Amino acid sequence: MEFDLIITNGVLVTASGTVDPPNSDIAVKDGKIALIGSGLVGFASERTTIVDAEGAHVTPGGVDTHVHISQGAGGITMDGFDTGTRSAICGGTTTVVCFAAQERWNESVLEVVDEYHAKCASQGGSYSDYGFHLILTNPSPSVLDEQLPILRHEGGISSVKLYMSYDNRQLTDAQIMSVLQRTRALGMTTMIHAENWDMIKFIIKQLEERKLTDPYFHAVSRPPLVENEAAYRAIAIAELMDTPILLVHISTRSSRDHVRAAQTRMLPIHAETCPQYLYLLSDVLKKPDFEGAKYVCSPPVRDDKDDIDALWEGIANGTFTTLSSDHCPSCWDHPQGKKLGLDQDTKIAKFSAIPNGLPGVETRFPLGYQGVSDGKITVEKFVEVASTNPAKLYGLESKGVLAPGYDADIVIWYPKGSSKHSISNSSLHHKIDYTPYEGFALDNWPRYTFLRGKLVWAKDKGGLLGEQGYGKFIKRSGNQLRQPRDKWVNEWRPVV
Template sequence: MEFDLVVKNGLIVTASEILPPGLEIGIKDGKITCLGTSLPVSSSTKILDAEGAYITPGGIDSHVHLAQDNCPTGDGWESGTRSAIAGGTTTVIAFASQERHHSSLFPVLAAYHAKAAGQAYSDYSFHFILTNPTSHILTTELPRLATDEGITSVKLYMTYEPMQLSDRALLEIMLACRALGMTTMIHAENADMIALIIAGLEARGNLAPFFHAVARPRIAEDEASYRAISLAELVDAPMLLVHMSSETAMQHVRSAQDRLLPVHAETCPHYLYLISETLREQPHDHFHGAKHVCSPPLRHRVGDLEALWRGVANGTFTTWSSDHAPSKYDHPQGKKAGLKDGVMSFKTIPNGLPGIETRMALLFAATEACLPAAEARLGLPRFVQLTASNAARMYGLGGKKGSIAPGYDADLVIWYPKGRGETVVSNGMLHHDMDYTPFEGLKVGNWPRYTILRGQVVWDRDNGGVVGEKGYGEYMKRGKGEVIVGKVGQPVHGMLENERQFWMNP
């Protein structure tokens, strides 16, 4: 047996355990071929010494916005995926977005493929945002997307007028996705509540960035999350609620999971590290808060953050994504689109924050790898579930990505040994194409030392930083996603056990 690369002297972490010390990882042709001790090496075998550090699977960021037309100052594929590998993420799943006037998904897909081709440092795949779900698209094009293109997930919006879908449309898409084994992702906020509040804020002249957090209160997310869960329960469809920020909405998810409904949830670093105070004006810059405008917005109280941390630890959340959807701050088409002739309006500030590079380190910093056990927020296997293995399983990359085992792609993150790697986040150290980070000045206990993608070291922090090549990243066709929480076939409260058979196809 001969290996291209052997990684030794590390502590290997999987989604279930920390493996015994002394195990080595043998890699051949981009795949993990062996875990063992004293693996044979030849003159052509490269050796990477982890020096006692933890080794985790390459991160999968399953919620990323790159090169989108509605975000002209955002990251493209080159800068976004460069930033990903520098932060330990080896696979990103970004969004191809249908607009209302698009009658077919395939021209949209071709255009989005063209943007990514030859540009990616990391491996990648696409979700599809549906805004015009015609019968032709649901019955003819979605099956082709799944079988021919390996796109097995869609994202749906309950808010934003250009994207918002009716409950009936949500139901029809859920039914179509259920039949195909596709994953349905939902952005849940009550659009009418938000519109009412915005009208009142405008009438009173309350338009500074802080009022973005007032305009989209927790109750708007709570109601829409409960409604989305109810719609999914009616048609027995697995689903995931994206970028959750509210304790009550999270409790709706937990309640559904307790009833074994296939309801999954995602949250993001900014909802666990930042509160709405960051949206307020600063003495040196009254518009500074625009940097932190995102939807759902940052919540008001530290207690909101603490509740979400419990959901991270107890399994309520299935995935931890960046929702990397940035716009430059100091740019008239970026965040300062909300500033016209010195007048501020939160309504026209582009939504979204940068976070693709900081995602892994921010969660790793909360584990016992960086904190005393009594202070740690979660264990290392849970870290792996949230950052890699659950996303791989849920989005059809299981058996290929998201774990350290023979047969999997050799996607690895090697951290610094304990006591080394402490980092203070600053925008100057990051590799995105943004002029700020919302986590400026935050200290984290470690940072990826090496990132390995399909057997190649693409990030070596101490020796050149990004050492991978643009274009090395490959498009990943995905299979059907797995249901990770609950199971299909659960009865609806108040309905007969077989009541669906009278109106719904099996």
């Protein structure tokens, strides 16, 4: 066999272990990993590209399954498929799953998904491979009974996202149960944004009456109890329906503990957390000159370092299934971006008007790897939550693993101790005019990134080498991780 690419002298990392040289050569043919073994360089031909990893870690490409592109807060100030997926590639993420959002008035989710495909095409396509989740805000009988099966079996969409908060997205508990009943039958994964919206609105009203409206009070309006109650309630609903769910962007110890307790009882409960909750505390919201608005996201970054420690522990002990970015950015210095929350005449801030969300698709993978350098998690656990588990949970069958037959989505890091990196917005590749991690010192960054065997990023040799449009839409199968506990049927639970 004539190989297109051979990577040699690297330490291969999988979720289950590492493979050291000389048994760790990777041979790639036609975009797929063909062989892993020793001495494969000896089978190189004149057309084979050979890359020496110089003893560094070699991991699967990152899989980020919580990315908002051309959707959500900030409108025109937000990343599109062009800048968002470019940013992903430059941070070692080779596959993103973003959102096609149904609005209240949308009767056809099939049309919604078609619109998002058209958005990607009109913007020139994607740098990374990509898929879609469906955000459901109007789960009518037609949507649940007629349209979801088409998306699942023909459209390659195997996940939906539901909100327990926001007036324009919130579903009632009864609506959530109806959705879970359908997604259980279809083998789809349901993501849930768990915050108690009535609590939040009540607190916001109290704060605004007292003129406590600076960005920091965004965090005050969403205390940990708001998330903890909704997370517990979502788990209870999922238990009633015996349906897999993933609780997105968990930010507190108590919510983590709810998830852990449910998993201990063998319930099909998954959870994700994000780098902002692993590295930031709410004092950043107090930055002067309205710069605290740069850090407004929901749930908010927390006050207590104990929550940060608990989240790292949750990754280490397997409570968290995925590490995602929740990339949902708006530009800061723009009247339609974060400064929507600042009256331009009076300069009075109103935190409730600040678009939610942070940029992070490019920094997620390196910040996760920094947890390895800091001794908080193993490199195997990093690969598990940042690549392998996201691919398995969301049915990306060819992604997230270094093994023959899988896509050759591969990241080569720098050898340990050979370089230092500082995060600066000037060196990032998104559209956004800031990063919440400005000045963060990292021990590593992806040195080379391959997408389906093609070199798309070489940090020291030209940077971004990938071409827009090379990324392709990936049709996904069902959840390959924790499944419903019971297979039986009664009057209201459908057959799995």
